Each structure stands twice: as C-alpha cells, then as structure tokens.
Amino acid sequence: MSNQEKKILVIGGGISGMSAALDASETGYSVILIEKRPSLGGRVSRFHQYFPKLCPPMCGLEINYKRIRPNKNLQVLTSTEALKISGEAPDLKVTLKTSPTYVNHKCTACGDCVDVCPSERPDAFNFGMNKTRAIYLPQQMAYPNRFVIDRKHCPEGCDKCVVACNYQAIDLNMPAKEQEIDVSSVILATGWKPYDAKKLTHLGFSKFPNVINNIMMERLASLSGPTQGVVVRPSDKKPPKSVAFIQCAGSRDENHLPYCSSICCLASLKQISYVRAQNPEAEIYLFYIDIRTPGKYEDFAARIQEDPKLKLIKGKVAKITETADGSLVMEAEDILKGNKVHIEVDMAVLATGMEPSIAGQSFVGDTIKLDSSGFIQEDQKAGIFSAGVAKMPLDVSSSVIDASGAALKAIQNLRSD
Amino acid sequence: MTDRAVINADLKFVQGILNSGGADLKKCYQCSTCTVACPLSEEGVPFPRKEMIYAQWGIRDKLINSVDSWLCHHCNDCSDQCPRGARPGDVMGAIRQMSIRAFSKPSLVAKAANSPLGALLLLLIPMLIIGGVICFLNADQGFDFLTRERIIYANMIPVIAIDLIFMSAAFFAVITMILGLRGFIGGLKKGNPIINGGETLGQAVTGTIRDILSHRKFKECGVNQSRGTAHLLMMYGFIGLFITTNLVLVIHYLHEFGFDIQDTPFPFFHPVKILGNVSALAAFIGIFLITARRLFNQGVGKSSSFDWIFIGVMFLTVLTGIMSQVFRVAEFVEIAFITYYFHLVFVFFLLAFAPHTKFGHLFYRTTAMIYARYCGRSLPLKQD
Numbered sequence: 001m002s003n004q005e006k007k008i009l010v011i012g013g014g015i016s017g018m019s020a021a022l023d024a025s026e027t028g029y030s031v032i033l034i035e036k037r038p039s040l041g042g043r044v045s046r047f048h049q050y051f052p053k054l055c056p057p058m059c060g061l062e063i064n065y066k067r068i069r070p071n072k073n074l075q076v077l078t079s080t081e082a083l084k085i086s087g088e089a090p091d092l093k094v095t096l097k098t099s100p101t102y103v104n105h106k107c108t109a110c111g112d113c114v115d116v117c118p119s120e121r122p123d124a125f126n127f128g129m130n131k132t133r134a135i136y137l138p139q140q141m142a143y144p145n146r147f148v149i150d151r152k153h154c155p156e157g158c159d160k161c162v163v164a165c166n167y168q169a170i171d172l173n174m175p176a177k178e179q180e181i182d183v184s185s186v187i188l189a190t191g192w193k194p195y196d197a198k199k200l201t202h203l204g205f206s207k208f209p210n211v212i213n214n215i216m217m218e219r220l221a222s223l224s225g226p227t228q229g230v231v232v233r234p235s236d237k238k239p240p241k242s243v244a245f246i247q248c249a250g251s252r253d254e255n256h257l258p259y260c261s262s263i264c265c266l267a268s269l270k271q272i273s274y275v276r277a278q279n280p281e282a283e284i285y286l287f288y289i290d291i292r293t294p295g296k297y298e299d300f301a302a303r304i305q306e307d308p309k310l311k312l313i314k315g316k317v318a319k320i321t322e323t324a325d326g327s328l329v330m331e332a333e334d335i336l337k338g339n340k341v342h343i344e345v346d347m348a349v350l351a352t353g354m355e356p357s358i359a360g361q362s363f364v365g366d367t368i369k370l371d372s373s374g375f376i377q378e379d380q381k382a383g384i385f386s387a388g389v390a391k392m393p394l395d396v397s398s399s400v401i402d403a404s405g406a407a408l409k410a411i412q413n414l415r416s417d
Numbered sequence: 418m419t420d421r422a423v424i425n426a427d428l429k430f431v432q433g434i435l436n437s438g439g440a441d442l443k444k445c446y447q448c449s450t451c452t453v454a455c456p457l458s459e460e461g462v463p464f465p466r467k468e469m470i471y472a473q474w475g476i477r478d479k480l481i482n483s484v485d486s487w488l489c490h491h492c493n494d495c496s497d498q499c500p501r502g503a504r505p506g507d508v509m510g511a512i513r514q515m516s517i518r519a520f521s522k523p524s525l526v527a528k529a530a531n532s533p534l535g536a537l538l539l540l541l542i543p544m545l546i547i548g549g550v551i552c553f554l555n556a557d558q559g560f561d562f563l564t565r566e567r568i569i570y571a572n573m574i575p576v577i578a579i580d581l582i583f584m585s586a587a588f589f590a591v592i593t594m595i596l597g598l599r600g601f602i603g604g605l606k607k608g609n610p611i612i613n614g615g616e617t618l619g620q621a622v623t624g625t626i627r628d629i630l631s632h633r634k635f636k637e638c639g640v641n642q643s644r645g646t647a648h649l650l651m652m653y654g655f656i657g658l659f660i661t662t663n664l665v666l667v668i669h670y671l672h673e674f675g676f677d678i679q680d681t682p683f684p685f686f687h688p689v690k691i692l693g694n695v696s697a698l699a700a701f702i703g704i705f706l707i708t709a710r711r712l713f714n715q716g717v718g719k720s721s722s723f724d725w726i727f728i729g730v731m732f733l734t735v736l737t738g739i740m741s742q743v744f745r746v747a748e749f750v751e752i753a754f755i756t757y758y759f760h761l762v763f764v765f766f767l768l769a770f771a772p773h774t775k776f777g778h779l780f781y782r783t784t785a786m787i788y789a790r791y792c793g794r795s796l797p798l799k800q801d
Contacts, residue, residue, distance in 0.1 A: 202454075248448070248500075252448075252500060253500030254500060254501060254502050255498075255500060256500075289446065315448070315449045315452075316449055316450050316453075318449070318453035318454055319454075331453050332449065333449040333453060333463055333466055335447065335449050335466065338462065338467065339460060339461050339462070339463065340453070340463045
C-alpha cells in the first residue's frame with residue numbers, strides 16, 4: 001500500500017476537524033471527515049462573533065467550505081458517527097454509521113417542502129429558543145446545503161414534503177448505513193459542549209427563564225439566531241436594561257468541571273460588547289473570581305473594561321433568585337469592598353465552561369485514553385491523535401493551529417514504515 | 418511615601434489551623450461562594466471568605482479577636498458548595514479552637530486538655546484526689562461500704578467531701594474562665610469597634626439567651642439541619658442535669674439541717690429523680706446522634722482531638738452516671754462503686770477544665786454573640 005492509499009479519518013466536523021482534514025488532504029493524502037450532525041461547522045457556526053476582532057465566524061466557515069468543495073482527496077460524511085475503532089496502527093478498522101436524513105443529494109435547498117410541512121420541532125441548534133418545521137435546514141450556513149427531516153416529529157402517514165419537492169430529493173424510507181473502513185491514522189476532533197447549567201442548582205438555569213448560558217447569548221446576538229440578532233430576555237422578549245455575566249459557572253469547581261476552560265472570560269467580555277452595541281445605556285455587571293485572558297488577549301479585556309457603564313465585581317455569584325416580574329437578583333460578596341451585594345438585573349448569562357464531547361462515545365475503548373477531566377490523552381503509537389478542544393480547552397485560533405499539528409502527526413504516522 | 422500595612426504572618430498559627438481540623442485551608446482561591454452559601458453570614462461584614470485568607474496568611478490577631486468565627490454555627494453549607502474542597506466551615510471551627518487555646522489561662526492546661534495524652538494526664542488529677550479522699554475516709558473502717566446491706570454512695574464518699582472537692586474544681590474553672598474571658602473581651606473590643614445600631618447590653622444579653630435557648634441560628638442551616646436537634650437535646654440534657662445536681666445538693670442540706678424532707682437516694686418517681694433521668698437520657702441521645710453523625714456522615718466535617726475529647730468526656734460522664742444508678746439498683750456492688758468513682762472523675766474533668774476544652778465554647782461563644790449584638794455587628798436574620 002503506497003502512502004497515498006493510506007487514509008486518515010477525522011472524527012468531528014467543527015473548526016478543528018475541518019482544518020485538520022483540509023491540511024492533511026491538501027498535502028495529498030486521502031482523508032475521510034465524518035460529522036455526527038447533518039452539517040459541518042460545529043460550535044463555531046453558533047457564534048455571533050469571534051474575539052478579539054469581533055468579526056463573524058461565517059467568513060472563516062465559508063473559506064473552509066470553499067476549500068472542501070474542489071478537494072478530491074477529501075470525502076465528507078455528515079450524519080455519520082464512528083461506532084468502533086479496532087486494530088493496531090497503521091491498520092485500523094473503523095465502523096461508521098450514517099443516520100438517514102431522508103433528503104438526498106438532489107436537494108437544492110429551495111424550501112418548497114418547508115412551506116407545506118405541518119409539524120414543528122424545537123430547534124436544538126438555537127437551544128430550543130425557537131422552532132423549525134420537521135423538515136428544516138440544519139443551520140443557515142449548512143454543509144452540505146440540504147434539508148433534513150426530524151422523523152420523530154412527522155405526523156403519521158404524512159408525505160406532503162415528498163409531493164411538494166420538484167427534485168425527487170425526499171425519501172422517507174431512507175435506511176441507516178453501516179460500513180467498515182480501513183484507515184491508518186485517526187484524528188479525534190470531537191470538540192465540546194457547554195457544561196449543563198441545570199446542575200448548578202443555586203443559579204436557577206432552566207428554572208428561571210431569564211438565566212441563560214453563554215451559547216444561548218451567542219444565538220440571541222446572531223443574525224441567524226431565533227431573534228435575528230436582537231438580544232432580548234426570554235421571558236418577555238424585551239431588550240434587557242441590565243445584564244449580569246457570571247464567570248466560572250461550573251468551572252474551576254471540583255463539584256462540576258475542575259478545570260478552567262480558558263475562554264469563558266473572553267467570551268463574556270465579547271458578549272458585553274454585543275449588549276453594549278445594542279443598548280448604550282444598559283447596566284452591565286461582570287462577576288468574576290479572576291479575569292483570565294491567556295496569551296495575548298489582555299488588550300482585549302482592557303478595551304472592554306473601558307466601558308464606563310460596565311461594573312466589575314470580584315466575587316462569584318453563588319445564588320440567583322427570581323423576583324415577581326421575572327427579574328433576577330444576583331447574590332455575591334463584593335470581595336474588594338468586603339460586603340455582600342444583591343444586584344437586580346433583567347437577565348443573567350452563565351459563562352459555562354467547555355465539557356469534552358467525547359465522554360460516553362461508543363468508540364472510546366482501550367485504544368483511546370481520556371484524562372480525569374475527559375480530555376484525550378494522545379497516544380502516538382496507537383495512531384490516534386487529537387485536535388482542538390478534544391485535547392484541552394482552547395479558543396478558535398489555537399484550535400486551528402493545533403489541528404494543523406495534528407494533521408502533520410497523522411501524516412508522519414502514515415510514513416513511519 | 419504611602420501608608421504601609423505590615424502583615425505579621427504567624428506561621429505557627431497557620432500550622433495550628435491546619436492541624437486543628439482546617440487541613441484543606443490552602444485549597445481556597447477566594448471565590449467567596451462560601452459567604453453567599455452561609456445562611457448566618459451578615460451583609461456588612463460577611464464571613465467566612467475573609468477568614469480563609471486571614472488564616473492562609475497567618476494574620477492571627479484578626480482571627481482570634483473577631484466575633485465572626487463565633488457567629489458561625491459550623492453547619493458546613495459553605496463546605497458543601499465550596500468549589501475547591503477547602504472546607505471553610507471546618508476552618509472556622511479550627512479558628513475557634515485556636516481562640517480558646519489562645520485566651521485560656523493557664524495556657525499549659527489548655528494545651529494538655531486538648532491533646533489525647535495531656536487529657537489522660539489531667540484525668541489523673543481527679544483520679545488521685547477522689548481516690549485519695551475515699552481511701553483516707555474508709556481505710557480505718559476497712560472499706561466496709563462494700564459489705565453494707567444497701568448500696569449507698571455516700572458511704573464511700575460523703576456529700577460534704579464531694580462538695581469540697583467540686584467546689585474547688587468549680588472555683589478553678591470560674592477563676593480561669595474569668596481570666597480567659599477578660600483577654601477575649603479585650604480582643605473583641607480591639608477587633609470589632611462599636612458601630613451604630615448596636616443593642617444595649619441588656620438587650621444583647623437577653624437576645625442572645627433567647628437565640629441559644631431556641632437554637633434559632635442552628636435552624637438556618639441547610640445540609641446539617643439535624644445537628645441542631647442533636648445539640649439541642651444535649652444542651653437541655655446538661656442544663657437538666659445541672660439543675661438536678663443543685664437540687665439534690667439543696668435537698669440534702671435541708672435534710673441535714675433537720676427539715677422533714679426525703680434525702681437521697683430518691684425513689685424512682687421523685688420529681689427530681691425524674692428530672693435527672695429524663696435529662697440524662699436527652700443528653701445521651703444528643704451525644705449519640707452527634708457522635709454517629711461525626712463518624713458516619715462525611716458532610717459533617719472533620720473532627721480533631723479537641724472535638725473528640727470534649728464529646729468523649731461528655732459521653733463517659735453521662736454513661737457512668739446512668740450506669741451508677743443501674744448497677745446500684747441491680748446490686749452489682751463492686752461495679753457500682755467503681756462506676757460511681759469514675760463518674761465523679763469525669764464530672765471533675767468536665768467542670769474543672771471547662772474553660773480550657775471545647776466546653777469553653779459555652780462561655781466564649783455566648784460572650785461573642787452578646788458582643789456582636791452589643792457592637793452592632795449582628796443584624797437580625799434575613800426574613801425570606
């Protein structure tokens with residue numbers, strides 16, 4: 001088998017996985033990129049803006065999609081997950097399962113089907129803050145740009161979308177597909193999910209509608225989000241006059257995530273600029289233990305902190321209560337002053353940390369080792385590498401850099417014999 | 418040049434905290450979750466976050482002169498929510514222990530009373546005194562109290578002898594307690610200036626006594642609610658036993674002075690007897706609950722020798738008291754007298770060294786709670 005015939009499998013189609021897959025395939029190696037969701041893009045596609053430049057992630061995604069399309073060495077399988085990894089490098093066998101989306105490659109994303117669809121589902125992409133029809137486009141910038149059907153929400157015997165489609169793109173009986181592939185290296189770019197804030201019982205997430213997490217804030221601020229980019233509080237859909245950002249919500253906490261996710265402080269500082277851009281008068285509070293700005297991001301923090309109506313309070317909010325009108329009272333100690341504070345705000349944003357997504361995946365077996373926090377411990381000899389947040393909490397640009405490194409290691413592994 | 422604050426870090430004090438139940442102190446990273454979690458913490462000068470950093474830095478004076486560690490009732494709601502496992506509740510306990518040690522006079526007695534070996538040595542004092550008196554009084558009669566028809570403890574050691582011994586013990590306790598509290602109150606005055614809104618001394622005293630008798634503050638606790646009940650039982654048990662002892666004393670002397678009144682031992686249904694037995698039972702159940710919770714419930718917190726010696730002697734006092742009666746009624750002659758002897762020994766230890774052991778919290782905490790009200794620090798509890 002020549003080097004060109006050996007394949008690299010990249011698991012996870014977020015920014016890290018796409019970058020690793022592109023870097024390796026553009027070098028001339030065969031790469032298969034699989035993504036569990038029906039579209040590439042991952043967490044990044046949910047963001048309104050990146051820090052520190054405050055530019056939209058859409059252009060970065062677009063550049064990657066543009067690189068993927070003409071690339072002959074790269075095969076992309078969406079709605080696909082790895083079930084099992086076995087064998088020894090460089091002869092690894094991976095079982096893949098592709099779930100049916102009930103819409104094939106003939107789809108032009110014209111949307112005729114949506115108009116006739118009688119059923120709705122909560123939009124998980126937007127954290128359930130809005131609904132889509134049962135046939136829906138996974139996200140505004142979807143790759144592949146195809147509709148998907150959530151069959152759980154189809155009424156019994158309904159075929160209105162099939163009838164409406166002019167391209168024979170819908171097949172309500174599409175089967176699931178399993179296949180076994182041979183690869184020589186695997187790059188795990190399985191990424192992260194926001195820590196489940198429901199576990200922070202004193203902070204009232206999911207009990208009080210106006211307590212949201214930081215990803216929900218990204219969706220509220222995003223033009224493609226449930227409110228077309230207007231930040232409103234969920235209970236009454238009014239723009240908040242005061243917002244509290246609560247750092248370390250479940251992070252650096254041995255009862256929750258013991259580590260620092262390293263990006264939440266910057267994410268909150270960034271989101272402060274979202275609120276400020278929409279309401280110059282808004283009272284904004286940032287409750288923190290330490291404001292952490294790793295690397296070269298301190299300037300960004302300093303810039304945001306110039307905001308005269310931003311109040312920084314050193315002290316963790318350990319309790320949130322709700323008032324009769326749905327406002328929230330933050331309870332904390334103002335450590336620098338030494339007294340307790342009770343601050344009422346319209347809306348609170350929990351800066352939840354990054355929890356690795358890989359835990360509980362069926363392919364995590366003897367070949368893949370996780371550290372005590374659930375991040376991947378790389379094993380060069382096993383031919384299994386990691387990219388981005390699957391390895392440790394990272395921001396987007398560091399993830400992309402890390403992905404290039406992972407691509408190179410995967411290539412070296414192919415050539416080692 | 419700007420003002421400088423010189424921090425005199427007392428590293429021995431830090432070590433003392435670490436060794437006295439606050440072993441996880443250094444894990445604290447000052448997020449102040451504890452202060453919010455605490456149901457007793459005040460608005461203006463909350464705790465225990467600031468105590469954690471004072472303790473880490475070894476700022477001894479700020480801690481032992483502060484009322485705050487005594488306003489904490491060690492419910493450990495803070496430790497339950499602490500993101501670092503630094504156990505602020507246990508550190509507060511360690512600070513109180515260090516305060517008692519710091520103010521107790523003579524300090525050598527405090528040091529001994531709270532180490533296992535030292536406590537055994539101190540136990541020798543009542544063993545020798547009481548044993549010596551018994552031998553002295555009974556040697557010529559050939560210890561005939563063992564062979565008399567009825568078991569009467571007064572035959573082994575007459576009430577007057579007991580009174581003399583225990584009056585001396587109480588005298589020692591009162592004098593050392595006054596010396597300790599004098600230093601403590603001086604420290605409180607230095608550490609907690611009187612601010613507006615304080616109560617008068619009279620109001621502060623009655624308010625505090627009301628709080629203690631109702632265990633109101635214990636009831637605010639979250640994770641360790643049942644501890645308040647156990648403490649309540651134990652406290653009322655001991656108050657009952659204290660009253661019983663004094664009633665017995667009065668009745669005995671009234672009888673001695675010729676009043677027509679039933680002398681001890683009382684029959685079972687004598688009101689004083691009932692009070693004594695009910696109190697003993699309450700104390701026993703309270704001690705049992707507290708001990709069981711300490712042994713089997715991790716959320717309760719770490720216990721040091723300071724805690725164990727106190728609860729241990731309390732337990733032995735009540736146990737020997739109950740068993741003295743049981744053996745007397747069952748007519749196990751030798752065992753009955755030996756048990757009674759040890760009962761007297763443990764009561765002596767409890768009484769004489771009250772200011773030096775954890776028993777001292779009765780005086781120190783009460784004083785601090787009164788002072789907190791008096792100086793305007795202790796605001797009314799939050800009304801939900």
